[in-house]
Amino acid sequence: MSATPAAAYPGPDLLGRGVVVGAGAPVPPGFDGVRRFVVDDEVAASPAALAAVLHHRWLRRQRFVLELATDNDALREPELTSAAPHTLPDDFAFHRERLHFLTWANSYDLRGSHPIWWHGELAQRRGDATAGTDADIILPDGRDAWVDGGPRGPLTGPVDAALVHRESVGLGRLTVQGEAAPRDALAADQLAAVTHRAGPARVIAPAGSGKTRVLTARLKHLLSDRGVERELVTALAYNTRAAQEMRDRTAGTGASIRTLHSLALWICNLDERRDVIGERDQRGLLDRLLTVARIPNQDPFQPYLEALTEVRLALRDPVEVEAVRGDVDGFAELFPRYRELLAERRLLDFDEQVYRALELLLTRPDLRRTAQRVGTHLLVDEFQDLTPAFLLLVRLVAGPSMQVFAVGDDDQTIYSYAGATPDYLVDFDRWFPGAEHHALEVNYRCPPAVVDAAVSLLGHNQRRVPKRIRAGLADDRPRATPVTGTSLVETSS
Known part of the structure; x- marks a missing residue:
């Protein structure tokens, strides 16, 4: 184990790295005035509140000092519950796992005599990187690189070295983050959604606004432009027809596109095939x-x-x-x-696939980790039609990082017989804290008179997201974005 280079610590401000110190340790150099949190046995037993605070700081890349005054091995012990899925509260989550993830996702370890950036250490163990002097690591091609532990996506400004994400390092790769713009023809509101920077996002997409275009363009943007590994990205469609349309639009990308039931069946098959x-x-x-x-x-x-x-x-x-x-x-x-x-x-019926998958995710941390890897970046279509079981499935698979890109329209909920409700989209932040909101405003399908009548009618819905909808004009038509930025470079071991 090597020490983090003194020149690299504490990393660029844009990365927002925190530090973990031992019980009673003084404020480390460079962190004067930074907010300090304490994780003791009491917090570890009831971690939801602190996990919520740290999650927001992680998303916003705000530095923190975390005093670890409890057993770290106990903190990272996998959680499980034998409670039946239908007995769980609506906002159930494994909060201790979230707290452990947020403690270490973007933090130096200062419990010893020198700072350690574990993601950089792992890049040297699993990849061909060597210890850096001015950054975390040196790539095989000689470039300096930072191993980023924040939410995966472009930073708000430049840094002085290449960026490799801890997600890539976890796969044993040194994928340099790409910054190219989407190649699809997109209107301004569609482009804003597709290029959502990082973390959870809600995209309100009224009828005729290009919902599928945005979802598939986002999927291609993650894979082709930003270089997110295919093993970490899954798009979920509500039915097989929608899934096939998404496959047709993303042909050649190798994208993983499933229905919710297909995902559930895959999880069931991790245990045993029925x-x-x-x-x-x-x-x-x-x-x-x-x-x-x-x-x-x-x-x-x-x-x-x-x-x-x-x-x-x-x-x-x-x-x-x-x-x-x-x-x-x-x-x-x-x-x-x-x-x-x-x-x-050894049978499963259609609904049992989902219920059994929930049981496995709740009781088998090993299977949950496998499912969470493919759901590291989760794109979900028709979010307004999720039933309570589907919402729980999505939240468990999205794991502690909750990087969910949800597209839907709260005015189009049609499966309420199974418990689907527009509330999941309206109150999206409750299920995926810190989410950014995007809205598609142009209906390209209908003439102005029809759009105006629909807007007037939908305005009577009592539970909905306030929205602006107008008919498309010639200037609103999607246009291809000029390809700019850094292309993807991968130096995998």
């Missing part, structure tokens, strides 16, 4: 578990299928579902028996 059954086989299983009256022209199993969806996608308690519906006698007892029968036969 056959996926359709509704006909579901009815067969219910027929084994239920004794119901056969009434002509009535489907005795449909209410139970709907009740299963309410528990597993809307995350409602089976007892509550049975009581409220009134047409699924014995459902509270049926629910665990039905799931046990699926497990015995």
Whole structure:
């Protein structure tokens, strides 16, 4: 282990690096007046509040001093819960894992006799980098480079060396961050969303405003212009048709594009592979578990299928579902028996993919880490149609960094039967703190009279994001952005 070069510490102000010191340690040089936080046993037991504060400072690259007055090994111990997904609060998160991530993501270790920048150390161990003098490392081509630990994206100004992100180093690579502009033809509001700098983002995209164009352009921008590794980026579509359209528009990029159910099934398969059954086989299983009256022209199993969806996608308690519906006698007892029968036969139905994936993410930290790697940068389409189960899935996969790029329109929620609500988009900051907001304002699909009528009608919605929508003019049409900036250079080991 080598010391961080004295000339490099504490790094450029733009990087916003903090320091971790031992219990009772004095303020280190260069950090006078910087806000100090203490992580002791009490904070480690209830970490949500401090994690929220540190998350905002990490996103904004604000330096901090963190006094580590608790056992770091205990702080980084993986979390799990055996609580059923439908019993968890809406804002459930593994806050201790968030706190540990934010403690070390962009901080020097000053607990010893000299400062250590662990991401630079890892770049030397896993890559072909050598210790730097004026920056963290020297790349194989001789350039100085900083290993950035902040939210991945362009800085607000220049630094005096190349940038390699800790995410790349974690993969054993030395990918120099690219800065080229998107190559897609984009209007001004679309370009602002696509070039969102870093951290979570909400993009309000009314009908006809270019939602899919923005989502796919953002995906290509991350992969081709900024050089984010494909293993770390996943785009989520609501259905297979939308997913295929996104694949067609990003052909040749190697982008990972899935439906929410496809992501859930992949997570389930990390544990064990099961056959996926359709509704006909579901009815067969219910027929084994239920004794119901056969009434002509009535489907005795449909209410139970709907009740299963309410528990597993809307995350409602089976007892509550049975009581409220009134047409699924014995459902509270049926629910665990039905799931046990699926497990015995190594089967998954459509909704069980999601519910089982949640259980695995909550109880298996090893699988959660694997899922969080592919969800390091998560792009989510039709965010307004997420059910409670889908929202929890997205938040667990997005992990402690919460780098979610969400596109949707709160005026177009259509799946409320499964618990979907525009609240998830309206209150986006509650689920993904520190998010930046972008709005697409031009409807390119409809003439002015139709747009004006729609705006008047939608204005009656009580829960919505205030928005401006107008018909497109000739000057609004998307234009290609001139290609500028530094192209991607990769020096991987």
